[in-house]
Structure formats: C-alpha cells, structure tokens
Amino acid sequence: MNRTIIVLIFLLLGPGTARAQVPVKERQFVYGINAFAWEGYVGSLSAKSSHTIYVLAGHRSILSARETLVYFWPITGEYRADWSGLNASVAGNLEVLQAGHAVTVLPRQAYVIQYPNGPDSGPAILYVGEEAERRYRAFVEARDQYRDALARYLEARRRYLEALDKAAAARQRGTTVPLPTAPEEPEQFRLFSSDVHDGFLINLPLGNYTIRVRGPDRQIVAGSQRTLVVFTHRREAVGFTIVPQTRWTVPERADEPGSTIYARQDQVLYFQPYAAREYNDLAYTRLVNPQSAEGRSDGWRWEYTQSLAESPLQLAGVSGVQTVNGRQYRVEQKTGEALGYEVIEPPAGQTSDFSGFKVQVQGTLNLTLLDTAGRPVPGSERIVRVPRLGTAWPLAIIPLLPLTLGAAVVAWRREQLGGTGRPREV
C-alpha cells in the first residue's frame, strides 16, 4: 500500500516538474529607455533590433546602452531583462543618422530622475551631467537629514510617552507633575530619486532616425542599431473628464474640441478640465512600451498634460452667464439596505474623492474655461444639450418623406404621359 502511494506521488510530481518554465537567457546588447511621457518618465526595454524606439519631440529622454541577460516571457509575449543577473554599461558614443547622413554624435552622460512629490504623483524631473550628481547628492543629504530627524523624533516621542506615563503615575499618587510637550513630527519626506546612471540624452527634432553605438574601438557595437521615431502632437485643446453624479465611478471624456455633451435634463455633471494634446496612437503606445502589440498607426489619442482645475469655468445658458469654480467633492454611501450614495462637499477635516466643476444641466449650455485674465481658453468650448427623449415615431416617419416625394413625382410623370408611356426605371 505504502509503495503504491509513493509511486502515485512520484507520478503526480513528475509532470509538474516537466512543465516548469525556465526561460532561456541570452547575454546581449539592449537599450534601457527612460522616455518622457506626460504621466512621468516611462522605463522600458528595447531588446531586439526590430524594436522601434519612440520619443517625444521637444522633451528630453534617455537611452542607456547596456549589456544584460534577455529572455522571452511567453505569458506577456515580451522580452525582458534579468538586470540582477547582469547590468553592464556599454562604452561608446551614440551615433544618430537621418536618411543615411550623420546628424549628431551623443556622448554618455550621468543622469538622474527625481519625483519631488513622490514616485507615484506629480511631475518627474530629469537632471543630467553635473547637475544630476549635485541633485543626487542633495537628495541623499536630504534623505539622511530626514532619517536623522525621524530618529530624533522617534527618540523624543519615546521619551515623551515615558514622561506621560510617569506623569500619569505621579497623578495617581496625588503629585502634580507638569505634562511634557509632544515632539513635532518632521515633515514627510516626499522627494524620490533614482540612482545616478549613465545614458544618452535624446532631444531631437521631429523625424525618423537611425541610432547605433560606436564603441571605443571605432566599431559599431553589434545589435545596437535601432530606428528612432521622434514624434509630436497634432492638435492642442482642453479636454474634459465628466463625472456624472448618477455613476461617478464611470466618467466620460470630452477631449475632441468639437464634441457635444448630451445629458438628461437636471442631470448633475462634474467637469474636470485638463490641457490636452493629440498624438498618434501607435507612436504614443510604443513610447510607453516599445514591445506593445496595441496601437493604431492611423489612430489618434488625447493625452492630458496638466490639470486646469484652478481656472474658472464660464457657463452660458437660458438663465444667463455665470462663472463657477472647481471644488472638492466627497461621495457618501447612503445608510440602509438600499444601494445609493450622494455627492457632497466634504466637511472640514474630511478627505475628498474627486474635484470638479459642478454643472446642473438646464437646457442648452455653452461651457468655456477662462484663463487668469478672464479670456476664454482656446479649445475649451463645449456645448451641453438636452436631446428629445420622447417617442421614436418621428424617426420612422421622416425617412418615408423622400419616398413619398418620389412616389408623387412618379405619379405626376405618369399623369403627364397620359398613361401611355412607361417611366424609365433607373
């Protein structure tokens, strides 16, 4: 019996072992990319010569020539790098060519990317050269100071809690001891910085280029040639994210400047304005991930570049012209068994869930964002309309009108011909 169980265990374990996926790693040249995107610097990998690298014109991006262990990960269909296994910098300069002619030769530079408001929020700033070294040193110094301040604070807090305990004990004994003052917590340290790396600073005009690394031995580094596409936006406008009060978790976007917003009468909408730029869909998708299988070469997409929540919104409707300002809003679940929520302005001290300009739809409204001087921001005009949501029969009747006209014309012609001729059918 025991022998049978052991055999069964081996049989069950056997196929599992055979199915284990260990990717084959290959040592090769890659480009580590830190491309400027509006959501921050996007890190990605260009492992194959067939990969086209996309960067935004007018913004600084970084390409790092590295040697690493590359493997194909079939689950996501992407090439990945085992940086922990090997991460060696490749010496040499980056040659940039356009239509076969050399445009420039870029040297390697030290760079650092810092996030003043933390890694997941706010803008990212790229520093290169000596500035990068200086900024990184400043970051380390500030971080150490914060660490020391935090240690001092924790020690002071420990002493404060001890003093509190002693004071409480003394009070129980009937002795009055002055209460200690609580230590002040150091301000939260938000700055985040990458380490100092080296790479090639890319800031090229719009166009298609070929790049390759020429090593110190004057030879082209094998596998270093890539196509580099530097692209820019097609249009600029103000985009709106619209949060309907009835389904606040499913906002809609009104980015196209000529788009019209249709809503039910009395519907409450919250508008969130952003400066927006329109990019080629394929280029921007590959900017974020050069190995992406998504993106359309003939498609376009709007990317938000910054919030314009500080600007006032002008509403012109049947009740006149009014200006509204953006506010914070909080969503509160209704108590009881029935599902539901209400959107309120948060009381003091409470956090908000979203911010926006509250607009109650009352007939046709013309919206315009105003700048600090009170002038309309170009591309921010939108119309909110209330369509007729009544019966559908007019939509069935109207198409019959041309047909009725045609029948009348045919009848008229037959009458003209006195019934002798037969109208020619086309």
Add this chain to the structure above:
Amino acid sequence: MGLVGETPDATRIRSAWMISGRPTAAMVRLDLFSTLTALAPYAVVAVAAALTGFVLQNDLNRVQEDGLLVISDPFAVSLYGGVLLLSVYLAAAAAMVVAREREQGAVELLSYGPVSAFSYLLAKFTSHVLQYMILVVLLLGSYLLLAVATGLRLRGSTLLAMALSIGPAAAAAALGLLVAALIRRVRPTILAVLGLALGTVGLQVAREVLVRLPSPEFHVNPVQLLRWAAVAVSSITQWLLPFGYVDRELSSMLRGDLAEAVGVTVVAGVYAVLVLALAAAGLARTGIRR
C-alpha cells in the same frame, strides 16, 4: 484659312455650342428628368435617412440609459453611410444607363448626329452629378428634420462635408461610366460596379478589424501578414477607386480640417475628369455599336 483666322471668338464659341454643346445640354436635361422621375433615387435617400434614424435612436437610448453621451457628431456615421450609399447608387445608375442605351442601340443612333463619345459621356456624367446634388439636398432635408425631432446637433461641418462630397460622388459617377464603356452588357456592368464598391468597403472593414487585433512588432504571424496585405491593397484602392475618397473627405471635414477636405474634393474632381477621359477613350475603342 484667313477667313477662319478673322472669325471672332464669340462666333466660334457660339458655333461650337450649336454643334456640340446644345445636344449635350439636351441630353443632360433629358437624363436628369428621366432619372428624377423614377422612384429609385428617392428610395436610396429614404434608406440613407432610415439608417440615420436608427443610429440617432441608438444615441438617444444611450442618453436615456446612461444619462450622458459625449459625441463629436451624431450624424457622422450616418453621413458616411449615406454618402457612400448615394455614391454607389450614382456609379451603378450611370453605368446602367450607358450600358442599357448601348445595348438598345441608342448610342449608335446618337453617333450619327453631332455627338462624340466624350460629349455623350459628359452629358451622362453631368446629369448624374446634378442628380447627386439634388439627392444630397433631399438627404440634408431629412437630416434637418431628424435633428429637429431628436434635438441632436447637426453641425456646420456636417453640412460642409455634404457639400464637399460632390467631389467623391463625381468620381464614383465617372467610374461607373468607365466600367460601362469597357463592358458592353448591362448585368456584368452593374455587377462590376457593385463588386468594386463592395470590394473597397469590404477591404476597408477588413483593414479596420485587422488593425485592431494586437500583433507584436517583432513577430511575424498570420495577423500581421493579413494586416499588411489589407493595408497595402487598401492603400492602393483608396486612390484608385472613388469610394475611398468618401472616407478621406468626410474624415478630414468632420475633424474640422477644411483645407484637407477641400484638397480631397479637388483630387476627386481631377480623378473624375481623368476617368471620364479614359471612359471616352474606352467607349471609342470598344465601339458604340451594340
């Protein structure tokens, strides 16, 4: 020779008009009257309006259910469908008229008079383009009524797009005439025109579907090959066949790019003239007899 040289220009133009222009104008009038007193063009406009009504009702349902709908132009999809439908009808109608008149011997009879192959085709072309203009006005009337009935906005760019669609429509009519000039019989002519139209639209749809399927840049797979083939073939048919001009003209106009839309209309007009000249040469080559 000296006498001819001394003839005033006005007299020459007048005599040219008397010889060739008047019969052409008479053919245009006759054709226009004949086609506009048939039921078919009105039926096509009715179908285009019904399609629009269906699309708009769908939009209204979304507003009713979701409470919010953001859309650039509620008439854009139906405008594309309507203009395409009218263009295909125009090409088929122009081809059918010529093929039928040729089959019945009417073209041969006309050739005994002062009517050349070019002036004959020019008359057919002009009458069909005029017919398109009238049908577009009818369609516009339907759109205006639908806009009033639904409260959905009919934008100025939609009206401009309809006006500029005259270029692609003229190109479609010219293509119909070319097909009729090259193929003698009515049925094959109609089938050829419909085949070209459906082929172009089908290719466009296939391309739209294929480009939406994810396909990595660095793997050669069947989707990539099919996509490449569809893009390559449609990028040729987009210029060779007039139905691609409809898409380009409307896309640029609805995006608000008037200059590009006018450019496409002009290119479509040039296409129409070239194809008309080819059709005349084709008719002269294949012969006017039955």
